[in-house]
Amino acid sequence: MAQGDKAAVLPLETFYHGERLDQVRLSPDGSKLIALRHVKDDTLLQLIDLVSGDAVYLARTDNIKYKIGWVRWANNSHLLLSFRFGGVRGMGVKTHETRLFSMEAKEGAEIIPMVARTQKDEHQSQFQDDVIKIGFPDQDHFLLSLDREVAGQDNVYQVNVKTGKMKLQHKHKPGINSWMVDRQGVVRVGLGYDEKNVEYKIRLLPPGSEDWMTAWQWPAFSEQAVSVLGFGKDPKDLYIRANHEGRNAVFKVDLSKADFPRTLLLSHPQYDLEGGLIYSEAKDEPVGIYFSADGADSWYWDEEFKAFQAGLDKVLPDTVNYISDLSQNDRTYLVYSTSVTSPGTYLLGDRNDKSLMALAETNPGLDETTLVAKQKIQYKARDGLAIEGYLSVPPGSKAAPLVVFPHGGPFSSDNNSFDPFTAYLVNKGYQVFQPNFRGSTGYGHEFMSQAIGQYGMAMQDDITDGVQYLIAEGLVDPKRICIMGASYGGYAALLGVARTPDLYQCAISFAGVFDLKEQRSSYRKFTSYNLAKKQMGTDNDLLEQNSPINLVKQIKAPVLLIHGTEDRSVSVKQSRWMADELKSAKKQVQYVELENATHHLDYYSHRKATFEQIDAFLNHYLPL
Template sequence: MKRILWLLAITFTHLSNIALAASLPVEAFANLPDVRFVTLSPDGTKVASLIRVSTPTLDGQMLSIRDIKTNKDIFPVQTDNQKFVILSLTWANNDIVLIKAKYPAIRRGVPTTETRLMKYSLSDDKISSVFSKRIFSRFQFVPQIQSSIVDYLENDPDHILMQISGLGSKMQYESVIKVSLKSGGIKIKQRAQKYIENWLTDRQNQVRIGIYRDDTSYRIYEQQKANGDLRLLWEFEALGENAIWPIGFDHDPNILYVSAYHQGLKAIFKVNLTDPNLSKELVFQNENYDVEGQLIYSKLKQKVIGIDTNIEGEFLFWDQDYIKLNNGLNQVLPESHNVINQLSDDERRYLVYSTGLIESGTYFYGDRDKRELYPIAYRYSQLPPEVLSKPKKVNYTTRDGLAIEAFLTTPKDTEAKNLPTIIFPHGGPISYDSTTFDYWAQFFANRGYAVLQMNFRGSAGYGYQFMNSGLKNWGLEMQNDIEDGAHWLIEQDITDPKRMCIVGASYGGYAALMGVAKTPDLYKCAISIAGVTDLESLVKSSRNYDNSKIVKKQIGDDYDDLYQRSPISKAASIKVPVLLIHGTKDRVVKVDHSEEMYDELKGLNKPVKYVELEHGDHFLSNNEHRLTTFVEIERFLATHIGVK
């Protein structure tokens, strides 16, 4: 069994033996992370995580629980990531680990993703659903989503609050239920209300905020206690600049923190709900980027002490005790970006996640009383920093004068000149790339390719106008931004124009295919992983889901125009080799997109290869599927733009 390295008293000197290898095995990049979802028990004595395993009987992942005092491990749960995929781990109390999982299903002919919440009890050595079977006799139907935790009820470790549909007269909407972690029984705390799809509690565990959505219209409601009179706080349209999103309460039940735009960029505010004007007090902003994330709340001090800003994984503390702790970590680990991502209830023990430009991620366990800090797990043990390539931030200007921020990764110890190149647009498209560790970019660079990742218009993180400029823009200026990045590389003499390929997944796969369709002489090949090939089909298929009007607002609803902005309509223009890879159980972009694109290209005698991943999802969650994908990509690139 390949297990993670629990590094309790040693350093990473064991990695130096492979640091000189010029080309690492494809498995080093393609395998699932050695460890994920590392989480600390409330008393700080145990660490749970999901580890990758490879044995003759299982190629997948296991739940690992380590007792810090005894250094003993148990492995009570395993998955091959085909029947179900684990999405998160959380300690409900010192005895129970909650396990959120998903699996593909079909409801009334519509492909769906189902989620469930399981519990593992250390004292019973037993895994089961958080719900007893008998409670479903109270439901009008079996809910699709059975994993949404609203409140962990820190003062009541035997219960949690969840939201779930299927109950009461408004069964299609979400009720809040109190779930017994011992019996699996439930009690309704908040009755479902029409169009309210999410509920938020305050620090006293009262259900206070309801988030209402009707098609593209949102409203934020507040009540003093569960099932009380709802007061309208704000209303706005989806993707609107006046959106105000609640993110949590302070200990004072009248102080609500929200995310809203400030001078065109998202910032964090707090609002006193007793103020009739609901004035927003600015708490934190960044002058260049959107600020989003979760509040950091101290149970010990009973107040919000900072925020996880989501900017390069940055935690911002405004309490002096935690600023001091964070500064001390940065002195001990000066070459890394260090994030305190969990504290024990007494805040004397903590977990740190350390990462960087070429640091794939190390988890540390800290003890403030003993003044100790030591590594416990390495996220990618086969990727030592010494062999990785440092990405750097670059900027270029598009043909219409827009400034684009991008990230360039070049092969280690190689002059950045006349290189075979991968143009690698991100998915989303309302997402973004950064200089944080990216195993895809590192894989390409390790194979000798330069990699350019650009945040084209429509990407997240750069404010309202930048994001909004990408709405209904697929295949238009968004595509030009990517193309202009390719030309910029050529102008800088970084790229060999005869050896440039465009590669992407999801929206990035769409952009890759549109790139070789709109500019057939620019790229020498294209790779699409789970890519969109038919916008008309994508938008029409959203009719089966309740966010269909938001999809139309983002992509468009002129079907003739959408088809013309689809790679499948331009297959005849494609002249270069194409590789298509897609999972058969993809619930985000149906496998039909790649199957039909393959048929179209094949019918036109175009050079195309299609790799279908049986039971594969949109995220390459299965280790075998990831390895197959990387092997196929490596062969394809070596054939068409390979390093000499």
């Protein structure tokens, strides 16, 4: 879109509908595709025959009882599907649960459970979809890491994809939660978490050895952390992500040598490398890693795939182009092409005839004619720390009102990719500021660790300092600013109007945290409780001082609170209590409770209600 052009304001549904298409997967022989299609509240599993062009729907869910978490090919004829839903365990604890199923890739096929129901008194695994290898020992079987005997300690089972018949392959060990295998299907990595001491460890079985050994061990949130990414064709080649000069980088580890020496493969001087490995199916080797940071895309160490990617980028020059799937011979492939002004397009390619065909857009109606690029900005916090953020400006509207939109997490970050809330706000006519305050991920361990036990302190100042920077630069009208966010972002929004009551004209929170002590306590029935205490801090006075529910008297701006009753991450009582306190203090507050809504607004009807409430609130309290 040219600067100065003004885009037509699109219907709200364009933004809250969500992706129409995702999880597009290519069969191993490259002859068929599967995809999840989303039609309002329903999700349909579609099969497309690339030879005949025929397309059929294999399954449908209304997403009320369960969602399809993921789907993948088990072989050329059968699929594996993970179903995700909210369950209730002992003592009324609400949980996330997964179940694993298979089905033949044909219309009318039966959906078959891969993990049989346990007896009444036996342990029922919470997560049943940790598939660690497909096609082993043959195309009719796969390997599953599952805690069927002892809670939290997985066995490895060989499972028949057609019947669900299971055979124990590797038995659980104390201190090990889950397992990984090499490319030959040998169990070679054990991942452990000590909840009492809040420590992680990685156990390894080197090739040619019968003795397991602890390769790495570290306390939570330590820069010593190691992530196992996968194996090479040779079982001695292990690929990991670990610290290199303050940033996460990719290494190859030689397991055949006693000290496990590392060879640095890829690193970035400014950003962590956070994506997963890209494998060549034909070579049975990792060839690169998915990575994106302002124009950088997938990175490769394999020369063939470097050239392959360069060819794609030449044909598709204005987008980041990810090779998202490959056939077994690497000749047929899928590309996911995206940018902030192009939410996503799937393309089908053939390396033999050098063809590349667009399949479908993920968000029809949103493209470069209706979206604008995010501008990266850099500013200094009050203590001198350099902070990055993104500013989105409607064309020809530099004096537009500003919506400050801090991310959730807080261990996450915003980037220059498409997101529906920013797109909606900018299309409506607002500027949007997304600060990556200290504690955001992707900027190295030291930057991230400043969120540990620091909720509401310098992290919040970074947001305030970013807004003040925009005001000082003459980019924002200081009397036309609202702050909104979800989860931790919702917490930051309410803390913003409490700590700096004259800076914002309104605040919006979805699924926000307002009582830090109560949020920390909500983990007490889970194995992550000690981790939560370390993350959020143990100083109760500090938690109370930084909880918006204790700062209600300082709030001047009108507030909109939205929360779902089936939120498994932040209890709905957080918003109920905050709404009650605001009403008792005679503050301007609107509270909207969404029946059966989740933390991530998984359902169309809940996204619709959320966007409509936000739209009406902004029309009233931050009019254009």
